[in-house]
Amino acid sequence: MEISAICRRDRISKQNEVAIIIRLYHNGIVRKITSGLRIKVDYWDFDNNCLKNGIPNQEHLQYLLDKQIQEFKKRELEYKIQGKNYSIDDIIGIKKKPAMTVEEYFQKIINELSDLGRLNTRDKYKFTLSSLNKFRSTKISFTDMDFQFLKDYEMFLRKSGLADNSIATKFSTLKSVFNKALEEEIFVCNKNPFKKFKVGSLWTSTRKRAINKETISQLSRLDLSVVNACPKSYLELARDIFMFSYLTAGINFKDIAFLKYANIDNNRIYYVRHKTKKMLTFNLLPEARKILDKYSKTDAEEDDYIFPILDKKIHVTEQQIFDRIQKVRGRINKNLGYISEAMNLKHRLTTYVARHSFATVLKRSGVNIGIISELMGHANLATTEIYLDGFEEKQVEQAMQHLV
Template identity: 25%
Template structure:
């Protein structure tokens, strides 16, 4: 007689890098065993085998119900097939159980969708989101567009449909969606990011009169609580270690250090903005008789917010630019040996480029004996954190920069002239 159990597969070869193991249906038949993955991963301390339920994880009750339902479905199928089992291999039985579990999930979604279509509001969240994405694309706000697309794709995986209605999403839907995401191994930060995009779409659709407030599902829903993100910042002593490294000029790792220091020197410039800088964005420049840049400002608009900046170049910024022979470049040339193209293919190349630079930055950290997984974003956090430690007034640089509220920081920066910002910037980077 075939048997099936729900358990945490703690074999050594099943352990993932984060120390978790897969939850599986363990199938035994004719003295052979097979496992069926349930796409849920837990640490041993997070699984209660006696009650067949997760513990100490978000939505553990809902996840437990789903897991036990799958076990029950497998047991029921084995009972239905009891007269055929003697002639059936374990591989065939496993395939039938997997098909039954998949069929059950699709049926549940189909029944739910059928119920939803009877509701009065038939506006499509999917269609509305795609229009929003296109507006962002047209405005070159590709990061915002990508965030919406990623959130909608996660909803489509959950519902198994490509046309999600606003009215379909209620409190129960949101809770089930969270359980679905956690079962796939998503972290609270990720699930929260998905739901914030959906919530924003609802708010805008209500403001535009597309849907009624009655269908708003977030009033009683508690967004996933995210653990406090580790402050990705270096101390000035660590930055000095990077400066002192003896690196081969124009090597990939030498470039990576220059990128980091240039971003740090320019108020935590984002990497996406760094790669787009051109010589034409250098203003009020002065050169010596040998063609070396000796002073000037950088003018650019931040890609994420379109906020305009004009930053006085520090000595270190000038030195970095001179190392790339800035005097020989044309006005339309990029400042650094990276090219950015505002197209789908160009954005793909940018993401690949950022990955390569981040790998080199991690190598830099090891060479400098800095115990951090260094990335491009550390430059921004480091600038903000050092500003805080130096008691730079909150009116110039708020704690929110790079932490929880970048928008507030930009609002504060808007109210001050360039001279005040230049003095604050010089105080930070010329320590």
């Protein structure tokens, strides 16, 4: 029997990912089984049907893949030792286990995401599973998930007070789990309920979170001594993080936390965005350089973190780093909230508002959206559009004057 791993070029997802498939060939019969692993299309060597060398998590991915292939080979060897005839379906049968419940399959994915270090995505699955367990305390099987089940779950979430997009996120996650389980033949589905239940219709346009250039200027000049909610040093860090993000193409909080001295060369910044793995580089504005200098240490090493968020000696494991970033981000946003109150702002400032504000201020200044998208490290213009606020009423009125 021949066993190999393959990926299909014609099955690339919107996230530019491909599924790794295990191909089995025996006595003229071919079976293809999903491994449950998905990777960026650029990580796969299509000529040699293997993972490319040097990709992130290569050793762990190879281990997970080899483990599954060895399981099939072990089963084949058992048949040979016993002198029994076997078919390819007999070999596949060892991989088939008693039907997993929805919770068990969710947990399987959660564990895999933890192993891969994708902790934000892992938590999204954990939160969805938690809400499902609150909805139905009994063990749910995939065959229980019909159209009416989905409608009832939606009603449960709405009665719980969740916003439309929070509900949509949970259903998007649930649909992903359902389809993965279906691909892995965890259950037999006669009628896919998600063909009738449209997850896309749950999403609603969100209020854009940008502030204008004048408000940015007010923030930078604000006397923080008027804010008594917490120590001034905490408020300074919160404002500095916000301003640095705004001044550096909307760099998000996680990437700020990971900035090291090695990422700065004179007045230019070089970093790989964690979310898209895309390299970004641009010159630092004097105001951004001033913030960096404020937190820089003369005796620092190249691999030291610049901002007082992570410490390479304390935050070592992926979980420690993840927890620390979550904790500090929450504290930063809380302190930005105090600043918002002191400025009498209608909407609270957050680190995310800085990213939106960068994009919107450039748009209103006439900068091409393609340039904004490139600076933000987006994969496409559609993603950038989400960040862009509409034009101000005054700008619209001025534009209309050109009609007559």
